Each structure stands twice: as structure tokens, then as C-alpha cells.
Amino acid sequence: MIAPLTSLDRPNSYIGRSVPRPNAKRLLAGRGRYISDLKLPRMLHAAFLRSPHAHAKIAAINADEARALEGVHLVATGEDLAKICMPWTGTLDHFRGMTSAPQLPLPVDRVVWTGQAVVAVVAESRAIAEDALELIEVDYEDLPLVVDIDGAREVGGPVINSGSANNTCFHAQLDSGTVDVAFASAAHVVEEEFTFGRHTAVTLEPRAIVADYDPAAGTLTVHHATQTPYQFQDLYSRHYGIPEARVRVIATDIGGSFGMKLHVYHEDMAVVGLSILLGRPVKYVADRIESFVSDIHARDHRVHARMALDAKGEILAMDVLDLTAIGAFSTYPRTSVVEGNQVIRLIGAPYRFKNYRATLEVIFQNKVQTSQYRAVGHPIACAVAERLVDIAAAKLGLDPFAIRAQNVIADDAYPQTSPTGYRFEALSHQACLKRLHDIMDYDGLRAEQADLRKRGIYRGIGIATFVEITNPSPAFYGVGGARISSQDGAILSLTPSGEVRCLISVTEQGQGTEAIISQIVADQLGLAQEHVKVITGDTEVTPHGGATWACRGAGIGGETALQATRALKRNILEIAALILQEQSSALDIIDGHVVDAATRNQRMPVAEIARIAYFRSDTLPPGTQAQLTVSHHFAPQGYPFAFTNGIQGCSLEIDVETGFIRVLKHFIVEDCGRVINPMLVDEQLRGGIVQGLGAALFEECRYSDTGQLMNGSLADYLVPMPMEMPDIVIAHVETPTADTVLGAKGVGEAGTAAASACVLNAVNDALAPFDATINSVPITPTKVLKALKRF
């Protein structure tokens, strides 16, 4: 039997096809060009002396011996950099009442977390710079500190948020519907307090930057391992007073980012200043310990939540308090409030209920900043809602699938607005639930579980439904006054040989941006993919845009590329029409040839059009100016976000003697709209799930009572390794967004969004026979044993 032809059977149809990433070959040959590999002529190396105290006054700094050391070119303190760098403040206008103290590259009078960079040394090698650090003496006077959430909220306790009466960064309240009435009339109320530990991105390549200021030209070039070069071009320009067009940020290969590499870090800002002070290139690459103490951390929430249900298990209302501790400052320029804000707005998003109340309190403490990291707020929102749904199901004697099937918003009920004001265009919870039930072989797993339980083997099955925020519009940061683009741009040129060069503002960190952009361009233009070259990550070359964050690469970058390609194709066909004395509407391009649209008969190669236009324009009709380079920008319109959805399932086993958890298999059904490259989507999901499993089971930045990070190395901070990770089964539902021609939504955070929730539910399912429950992540063996009262 011959399968019916699909659009994939067209020549040059790449949208929807699992093609490998062209740029991956370089990386496989060890020919990546990461910023940490970069070496420039006259380049010097920076190292930082870091605070051993969580909160202290800097009384004096003596760096004379360090300055005298051979090979040392500069020792700079906070004062030195304050003279040339404008301070920054991590607040956004639309978070009304939000506060955070101004920040400088290095502190001038006070340190506020352990590991904060205090003094910078620039030397001929990193080793010499580190030698010099040992010769610097800093006199600190300890100040009272706040380490945990409760301490920070204590009235009359130490205030670390200078210029403020308390440690509150932000407070918000949502209230829709009649929550108290709903709770009063509810047949069932379930209630729980959850804690979520701090964890961090642990990109395999730590942060890296080379700043190169040329005083003669007045130009600054920064090679920066970042996701968002345009944002940094703007920031370096404004904070160091260099005209924007003279600042160039280049982001080549990046060894992982996950949201961590888009925030302003003190050291990075300092390195730019050091290069300006010296007029030479200065390089800084964080080592692993520095990464742990200075990269942003994420999560750190304590959530108290209640859910009201009627007698049949219909969700009536939710009431939530989210306390989140963000460290000593709010990050810049995206702030540390976004995560909590997303938590309270996403809780319960898959469900139909209308009565919702939530309070968010964002609190300062003497730790490193927390901020946006993959799936911002999602894992917390998802875990809180999904755990309560499971607790309710148990109370009502319902199956986890049944209670969800009863309560999710129906697939035919869109558009919908959530009680928190999010507008959903079209989601597919019902379809996803059904698919998950099938691919898990849910009934089979339950039967096996019951069987094994009799033999003293405790397995758990957990599911979790989620909604993911992707493709943010200007409503995300722009309205708050942040200069973060929600549009992206592309410049497409036909080369004289008939190939295409595409300069695009979305960036590549391994997720396959360049590959999918070349697929879209090749598909829309009718060329072979190898004839499309995609260039990203250089503000001097590529047009301004938001770049890659919040899952906007495919949905926004892809649409930008699609529209730019269509414009180029129109131009090519217009020239072809002139040459062939034909209507351009009667022509098309297939396999690099202009063809008759109706018959597909080849008329002439695209390369011939390029040759004529570039080298023999004299043969074109008078007045013709061939436009074989087009530029196009695209900003999302319509819905403010392209929400996606999906559901995850997890099967695991707990050793009740040791508390060890083994994830046996993980499942996900996910709907990201139009899938451009199924293989890359699946790998995004797998990578995301594994990050979520890390958070669920291992990862936590643990601090002592005095604010010392106690596990700042890869030997003490556990990350998911191949042995502990399960195989992951994936299925898709496709609900394209109608807001774009392409129809793609984001997918990078879906895996992380629900993994913790899923594991939490599965662990509690496994522990059910013992009447033991756990409501905090990471779920360590100790917590399991404590829940079992065996520790």
C-alpha cells in the first residue's frame, strides 16, 4: 500500500521534517567557537575577589601588594568602576510599587551575599590574576543578615533592602470571583503548603565574556556568551555612555543558557568597564564555583494553597499565597518578580473554575539573585495545582485521569480567559489527556503497580497537566519600560550564485534555531536547505530583535523568516517575469528553478536570475532595479502570548528502606502548534524534562544559617546524569496558532514545566499505602525517609 501524499512529499518541503542541524557537524568535530575559546591580541584576564560574608560593610580595601605583582595591569574596586558606569535598578514600571536598590558592577560600601564580587584584578593570565587576589586585604564589618523567608519578613528584623522600611520587593494581589463564598459552600476543601528549593541552571559552559574597548575609535566590541545580544548592546551603550551604533555584541556558540545567560551579571558589567579603563581586550570566564555563587538561582518559593470542590469533584475556587525569596537585589533588566507573577497567574490554568484569589510577596534575603530560568514559574504553578487536584481526587475516590477529564477546559470551548486574565486562543487538554492515557498504557501500569505492591515493591504513577507561556508580545517587558524587543528581524539576500543568506535576530544555543530557520527559508523559497546559510548572534550584522528567550525562536523568529522569504520570493519572481515576459503570478519556484505555477515545467534556474540581476542588469527593461535583498520585521499581534499545553506522566519506584527513587519511564504529550522539525522538538522536550527531573529529585542550592552556599561544586550539587535518567516517550497534538501564517508556538519549556509536578504526584502515589506525603522539592531520599518516619 502506498501512503497518501502529504505536503512533505513536495520537493523542498522542510516544514515538518526531521532534518539534522547543519551546524551540529562543527560541534561534533570539536570545532565549536565558544567565547571561552576566544583569544584576542593583547588580551588580558580578569579575576574577582569575592565576599566571604553574606552581609557586611566594606571598611577598607588594601590592594597595594596586588598592584605591585608582576603581570598585573589593573586592580579595580567598586569606586573605580562607579566613576564610569551608571548604576542599574531591577524594577519594571508595570509591577507597581516594586523596589530594589541600585546596583553597580562592584559594591562600594556593602556586600549583600556570599560570593559577591568585590575587587577585580586584570592580569596577563588568569593564574596571575588569581595570585594577585590572594594579596588583597579587605576589612569587613559583619552586618545582621537575613537568610530564610521568615527571617526576612520578621518585623523589626534586619533590613537589607537599603532605602526601604522592609525587605519586600513586590506585593501583588489577584482576586476574581467570590472566593470566600465558593469555599463556604464547597463540599470538599483541600489545602497544602509547598516548598520549592533554590536551584540553578548549571550550563556546562560557565558564563564567558571578552570585552574589547578601542579608545581610538570609541567602539566597544563584546564577545558575550549570551542569548540576547541586542539587549546587551543597549545596556552596555547606556550604562557606559557609548553610542549604541558603536557597541557591538557578538554571541557565537554558547555552551547552554536556559534563561540564565540573559541577565546582567556584576562581573560582566565590570569586565566591560575594565576594558574601557585599560583600552585592551579583557576576558573573564567563570569557573564552576563562581557559577554556583554568582549565576542566578531560580524558584525558592513557599506556597500555601487551598482548592474548593463540589461533591462531584468539580473545582470551584482556589486561594493561593506565594512567598518567594529572590536574594539581595532584583535582577536587571527583567527583574526577579516575573517568576512569582507567573506562578500566581498560571496556577490552575488548565481548569475551568472562575473563583481565584492569589497573593504574591517577593522578598529580599542575603543570597545571590534568583531570576528567570527555563519555564519561569511554571513548575511551581503546575506542582501546586496538580498536587491539589490529586489530593482532591484521592479524597473523592476519583482516578487522577478522571478528575482532570472532568475539570479541564474543553477543547471546543476556546477562546477562553483564565481567572487571572490570560487569554487562551486554543488548547487541547482533552486530546492530550486521552493520548497520554494510551501511550502510558495507564491501565497496565496500574495493574502492575497493584501486583508489585503485594510483593513489597512500591511504584508510583503521576500525571500533571500544564499550560506553557510562549511567544510573548510587548505586554511582557515592553510595557514595563524595559528595552527588550518583542519583535524580531531578518535580512535575506539572494547571492549571485542563487543561494540565500539569512541574517536573523533569533539566536542559537543548541536548540536548533539556525536549522529551523533554514528549513523555513528553503521551504518557502523552493530551494535545497544546504543552499541557505543562516547567520545569527552579531548585533553589527543581524537586525535588531528580541533573540531567543521565552520560547520565541520558532513562533516569532520562524514567522519573521517566513514573511521575509515570501517577500524575497515575490521580488525574484518579478524579475523572472520580466525576463520570461510572463505574469509573476503564473510562476513559482521549485528545486531552485523558476517554474510555471500550473504545469511545474522548469523555465529557468534561480541562479540565472541572480546572475542577470547582478552582472547584466543592462539586459533588464529600463527602470528595473532588482531588489534581491529584503529586510522584514515581525512583532506578535493578536493574542499577547501563544499559550501551549500538554500533559506529562511518570512511573517510578521507591525503595522504602533507603528512600531512593528510580524514575522508570517518563511520558509527555505536548501541543506546540505547527511542528517545524519533529526531531528537534522531541529533543527539546527530552532536555527540558531532564532539567525538570533534576529539580524534582536532586538539585538544590543549600545555604547554611550564615548564608554560605554549602554545595558549590558539581561533586556536591547533584545534577541528572545518564544513569539516573529514564527513557522518555513523546506524542504530539498539533493546534497551530491562527495568529501567524506559520502557526508555530514555543516548546523549549514544556518539558521542565510539569516534570516536578508529575514526579511529586508519582512519589505521593507510591507512598499512599504508608499514609505518607511529601510536598516539597527536591524530593531527596532523606525527605522520603522522613515522610515514612524512618529517619
Add this chain to the structure above:
Amino acid sequence: MNHSDETLLDDADETVRVRLVVNGRKVACEVAPRETLVDCLRNSLELTGTHAGCEMGACGACLVQLDGRAVHSCLMFAVQADGAAINTIEGLSDSGLIADLQAEFHRRNALQCGFCTPGMLINAHELLSQVAQPSREEIRDALSGNYCRCTGYEAIVDAIDAVAKARSAGGGAT
């Protein structure tokens, strides 16, 4: 400056000449005794394919082949490698020895940012040279010192598994 600082700095200044055969070529470099092999490869020899992720033997990004065995180049001083034959990802790539592994990693997208990838490939190469047909469990076990933050590991396991099968079926690619 007190006396102990001076000794410390003098020691740091001193360099030693080490001779190596790197990727089949004889090289000599001047290294400080405290310099690790990964730093020597990356900085002195400009072989940046070998990466440093943790500098304490936990992540596997720095694996190279030394006298035929995979070793952590972050856990070794360059002086300790004096006289050794070292293959880095660059040399293994050029030799074509791991071409089938690289092709399979590519085909299955068993890498994202690519930072862990040289170490993964060197470890996979070592595994397959010792065990012709490892089980998936054995592959995961062998990779248990190779950290990857981007992938979910599964595609890497799939790729190694596929190469093992293909090599056995074809009488061994190496």
C-alpha cells in the same frame, strides 16, 4: 611581601618543558607546574575542542585519550603528561576513527549546545573499543561521568547503541 608569598610566586613563575605527541604530532611546550593538561591543550596548543566544565573530574567535558585511554585532562597536570601520546577530539575527528559515531550523533541530534559532545564522543569511543555490544544500561553506566545539561541523554544512548550494532553487523568499523 612575606617570605612564603615570594616562594609561592616564584614557583608559579617557573616553567617546565614538556614533550608530547598530540594528535600524532610531536610538540613541546613550556608549562607552569600548576598548569593542568586541559589548560595546556586549550591555551598553549590552541586545541579548544577539549572543554572544561567543572575542573574536578565530575563532568567529563575534558576527556582526552592519553596513551590510548580516556582520561580527565582537568585532573592531570601538564607535566604529568610528559612523554605521553594524546588524542583530542580534533585528532580523532581528523583520523576518521569516530566518523560513524559523529554521523550517528548528527543524525539523531544527540547534542544541542555541543559543549559536552567532545567528552561524550571520547567516552563512547572508549566504551566501544572495550565492549563491542554494550546494553543500553551499560552505555548509560559508561556515560555516568559525562554531564549534559541540554539533551535528555536518550539520543546519545541511542546513537552509541546504533553504532555498536552497525559495527558488529559490518564486522567492526574500526
